[in-house]
Amino acid sequence: MLSSPLPALHDKEGDKIPSSFPFVVDTHVHIFPDGIFKAIWKWFDQYGWPIRYCLNSREILDFLLSRGIDHIIAFQYSHKKGIARDLNKYMVEICSKYPGQVTGMATVFPGEPEAAGILKDAFESGLKGVKLHAHVQCFDMNSDQMDIIYKVCTANGKPIVMHVGKEPKSPAYNCDPYLLCSAGKLENVIKKYPDLKVCVPHLGINEIEPYQQLIKKYDNLWLDTAMALANYFTDMNPPRLDAMRIDRIMYGSDFPNIPYAWDRELKLIDRANLTEKTLELIMGKNAVDFFLIE
Numbered sequence: 001m002l003s004s005p006l007p008a009l010h011d012k013e014g015d016k017i018p019s020s021f022p023f024v025v026d027t028h029v030h031i032f033p034d035g036i037f038k039a040i041w042k043w044f045d046q047y048g049w050p051i052r053y054c055l056n057s058r059e060i061l062d063f064l065l066s067r068g069i070d071h072i073i074a075f076q077y078s079h080k081k082g083i084a085r086d087l088n089k090y091m092v093e094i095c096s097k098y099p100g101q102v103t104g105m106a107t108v109f110p111g112e113p114e115a116a117g118i119l120k121d122a123f124e125s126g127l128k129g130v131k132l133h134a135h136v137q138c139f140d141m142n143s144d145q146m147d148i149i150y151k152v153c154t155a156n157g158k159p160i161v162m163h164v165g166k167e168p169k170s171p172a173y174n175c176d177p178y179l180l181c182s183a184g185k186l187e188n189v190i191k192k193y194p195d196l197k198v199c200v201p202h203l204g205i206n207e208i209e210p211y212q213q214l215i216k217k218y219d220n221l222w223l224d225t226a227m228a229l230a231n232y233f234t235d236m237n238p239p240r241l242d243a244m245r246i247d248r249i250m251y252g253s254d255f256p257n258i259p260y261a262w263d264r265e266l267k268l269i270d271r272a273n274l275t276e277k278t279l280e281l282i283m284g285k286n287a288v289d290f291f292l293i294e
């Protein structure tokens with residue numbers, strides 16, 4: 001569990017991505033309307049870690065694109081019923097300002113009335129998948145309300161990104177991620193829906209090893225690297241990137257909700273001496289396949 005609040009790291013930041021990098025997709029970036037962002041930062045300050053980049057949605061996207069990120073996958077999540085439609089509209093509007101550069105994901109609150117309709121409309125309006133967060137939305141991934149969401153995604157050929165790792169657990173959540181989340185429950189989902197593409201963020205922290213086994217065994221599961229490579233959480237020790245199934249790992253930053261330099265993990269990846277092919281897959285190609293980036 002987090003011993004919150006965790007520290008800010010005042011590490012130096014660069015002004016460009018490493019020059020050796022190929023096409024780079026950041027598959028894990030958060031944007032929100034201003035009011036919600038302020039509430040999230042306050043929450044993080046109190047229970048998580050200090051957010052280093054308190055920028056608004058446009059500033060976030062401009063920041064990363066101007067530093068050499070080629071494409072961004074943007075997320076939101078609704079923390080209660082009844083706000084997903086507005087958030088999805090907001091996402092569509094922001095993405096329209098960045099044609100070809102930003103792919104927007106939809107949100108929905110599992111179990112809310114009209115969940116299927118909300119998602120169908122979101123996909124029709126141009127959003128390319130859905131992002132969910134079990135700690136904030138308190139859903140059980142093996143529940144009937146989640147089946148509704150998996151079915152709409154499968155029927156529309158859209159991927160789902162869901163934070164269903166147990167960490168970072170916090171007493172401030174309304175549910176216990178250790179009860180709701182496990183790699184075993186996620187395995188039930190990918191077995192039951194072999195045509196559904198699923199991404200679990202943060203390499204599945206803190207079940208990194210079970211998730212490494214799952215990506216070897218199933219072709220419909222991907223993992224993103226967000227915050228898992230940064231050496232920030234002291235008890236996490238991920239394997240080398242090239243020891244993983246390299247066609248199922250996607251780079252993501254969790255920008256702007258990070259306590260360290262925006263390029264901290266990029267520099268670590270740069271120093272890992274990966275082959276050109278591995279780098280190409282992890283930094284961009286896998287994301288193009290997963291999110292069907294045009």
Ligand SMILES: [Zn+2]
Nearest residue numbers: 028030226254
């Ligand atoms: Zn995130």
